[in-house]
Amino acid sequence: MAEGRDNTVLRFENVSVAFDDVLALDKVSFVLERGESRVVLGTAGSGKTTLLKTAVGLIRPDSGRVELLGHDISKMEESELYDLRSRVGILFQEVGLFDSLTVEENVAYPLRNQHTRQAVNSDLREQVVEALRFVELEHTLDKFPSELSGGMRRRVGIARAVVTAPDVVLYDSPTAGLDPITAYTIMGLLIKERDIRNAATVMVTHRYQDGQLLANFRYNPQAGEIEPASRNGSRADLRTKFMVLQEGRLVFEGVQEELEASTDPYVSKFVRR
Amino acid sequence: MLDFLKPPIQTFQDFFLLAGRALRTLPRRPHYGDDISLQMDMIGVGSVPIVLLVGFFSGAVMALQMSRALAQYGATGQVGQIVAITLVRELGPVLTSLLVAGRVGSGIASELGSMKVTEQIDAMRALGTDPVQKLVKPRLTATAFTLPLLTIIADFVGMVGGYLMAVPVLSLTTGAQYWNNAYRSLEYNDITQGLLKPFLFAIIIALVGCYYGLRTTGGTQGVGRATTQAVVVASIWIFVTNLMVTRIFVNL
Numbered sequence: 001m002a003e004g005r006d007n008t009v010l011r012f013e014n015v016s017v018a019f020d021d022v023l024a025l026d027k028v029s030f031v032l033e034r035g036e037s038r039v040v041l042g043t044a045g046s047g048k049t050t051l052l053k054t055a056v057g058l059i060r061p062d063s064g065r066v067e068l069l070g071h072d073i074s075k076m077e078e079s080e081l082y083d084l085r086s087r088v089g090i091l092f093q094e095v096g097l098f099d100s101l102t103v104e105e106n107v108a109y110p111l112r113n114q115h116t117r118q119a120v121n122s123d124l125r126e127q128v129v130e131a132l133r134f135v136e137l138e139h140t141l142d143k144f145p146s147e148l149s150g151g152m153r154r155r156v157g158i159a160r161a162v163v164t165a166p167d168v169v170l171y172d173s174p175t176a177g178l179d180p181i182t183a184y185t186i187m188g189l190l191i192k193e194r195d196i197r198n199a200a201t202v203m204v205t206h207r208y209q210d211g212q213l214l215a216n217f218r219y220n221p222q223a224g225e226i227e228p229a230s231r232n233g234s235r236a237d238l239r240t241k242f243m244v245l246q247e248g249r250l251v252f253e254g255v256q257e258e259l260e261a262s263t264d265p266y267v268s269k270f271v272r273r
Numbered sequence: 274m275l276d277f278l279k280p281p282i283q284t285f286q287d288f289f290l291l292a293g294r295a296l297r298t299l300p301r302r303p304h305y306g307d308d309i310s311l312q313m314d315m316i317g318v319g320s321v322p323i324v325l326l327v328g329f330f331s332g333a334v335m336a337l338q339m340s341r342a343l344a345q346y347g348a349t350g351q352v353g354q355i356v357a358i359t360l361v362r363e364l365g366p367v368l369t370s371l372l373v374a375g376r377v378g379s380g381i382a383s384e385l386g387s388m389k390v391t392e393q394i395d396a397m398r399a400l401g402t403d404p405v406q407k408l409v410k411p412r413l414t415a416t417a418f419t420l421p422l423l424t425i426i427a428d429f430v431g432m433v434g435g436y437l438m439a440v441p442v443l444s445l446t447t448g449a450q451y452w453n454n455a456y457r458s459l460e461y462n463d464i465t466q467g468l469l470k471p472f473l474f475a476i477i478i479a480l481v482g483c484y485y486g487l488r489t490t491g492g493t494q495g496v497g498r499a500t501t502q503a504v505v506v507a508s509i510w511i512f513v514t515n516l517m518v519t520r521i522f523v524n525l
Contacts (some may be wrong), residue, residue, distance in 0.1 A: 058399060078403075079403065083401065084401075086401030088399070090400075092392050092395065092396060094392050095392075096396030098397075099391070110402075113303070115302070115401070
């Protein structure tokens with residue numbers, strides 16, 4: 001499919017991935033469109049991280065088809081994937097910051113090293129500072145990741161993921177292991193990034209409240225903070241969909257009302273939390 | 274029945290696949306010049322002190338050992354020749370490479386291994402950069418360029434060590450005769466194999482280090498295992514390759 005013919009950013013068609021005969025993803029199919037948000041819920045080991053890694057070709061599907069930004073990546077060579085990946089932002093669960101580089105070098109990494117980008121050094125610092133200002137960490141330029149707290153590392157990871165203004169951003173459990181206040185700050189940044197640039201967003205999490213925030217809150221540029229999307233209490237945003245994974249199978253896909261109305265015992269467990 | 278052969282053959286195949294990919298990336302952009310310079314500094318300049326020490330002592334001990342053997346034949350004047358030939362053909366390349374395998378091969382394996390187990394390699398791939406191009410190519414280029422230079426330093430310092438032992442300490446010969454003998458005994462064949470060997474050993478050290486680093490699994494223990502394997506395997510291949518290269522040059 002030629003790029004730009006439709007709004008599809010990411011498409012999974014019957015994707016299965018197995019590790020040593022155990023299915024991590026079992027015939028998963030879904031479509032993510034430009035400007036859309038997707039919250040993927042699931043317990044530990046349900047295939048959430050595998051789904052994200054498969055989406056950018058870090059893991060190859062055993063069967064099925066993955067289409068990223070109009071390209072069928074299941075058939076592409078690893079060397080062909082790098083340029084495509086430079087249009088995707090990804091935050092790993094363990095963040096994956098380069099521990100021997102400073103915060104500034106970490107955030108500058110995609111700008112300086114991606115083949116498709118020829119960042120001029122003078123612009124580079126400006127872009128890096130801007131990305132770090134976005135996550136309110138512009139004062140940590142010269143620090144090493146080991147000198148930062150867990151929440152700060154996540155925020156640097158977000159800055160690095162979005163510094164190239166990617167078309168789609170994938171977040172792997174961005175709030176896992178954080179206190180509620182820091183988790184709320186991180187979610188605020190995700191919402192801000194999504195609303196400022198209208199980037200397609202996939203967030204994998206086991207916390208329903210993160211999904212609720214993504215679905216029901218908007219970034220208000222005037223106030224500089226997030227606020228409920230609709231003040232009259234009605235949930236307005238149908239552009240945020242929820243998916244639930246159970247042992248690699250996609251057992252639910254729909255908007256928040258449908259999720260809350262689900263009678264499936266596994267699916268409803270997430271909502272009750 | 275032959276299942277036990279599968280793992281080593283698989284390792285061999287994976288290693289050559291990585292080597293092939295690394296060699297294919299050599300002419301391909303981007304070249305990451307900063308990383309190559311940094312690695313040359315760490316691998317090359319960083320190894321100079323230890324190479325000086327080893328070169329000096331191996332030359333000196335060579336002269337000392339030879340002093341008795343040569344005295345039996347009344348040929349102590351030939352000490353310069355023996356020190357020069359053994360150093361340039363064998364001791365210089367092999368000892369320098371073994372030291373660099375220990376120092377640099379282990380460093381490469383542990384650095385890349387730690388990056389692998391902390392998802393940094395995956396992050397690198399996800400950020401649109403090829404780990405082979407970004408990590409393997411600079412290390413391979415830097416080692417292949419600096420190891421022959423380090424060997425030249427080791428050879429020269431070894432001859433100085435041999436001189437200090439043979440002339441001022443043992444008075445086996447005169448300084449002029451020592452250096453004249455050493456210089457005249459070396460042929461193009463010796464110099465060629467003396468430089469080809471460290472070049473080949475460098476490729477082995479860098480690629481084996483990168484290979485074991487990039488396939489590390491099992492946390493910190495895995496990093497330790499990868500480091501040990503990199504040094505052991507690189508050292509074995511240095512000896513095997515040394516024998517093969519020597520066999521070819523002996524017949525020339």
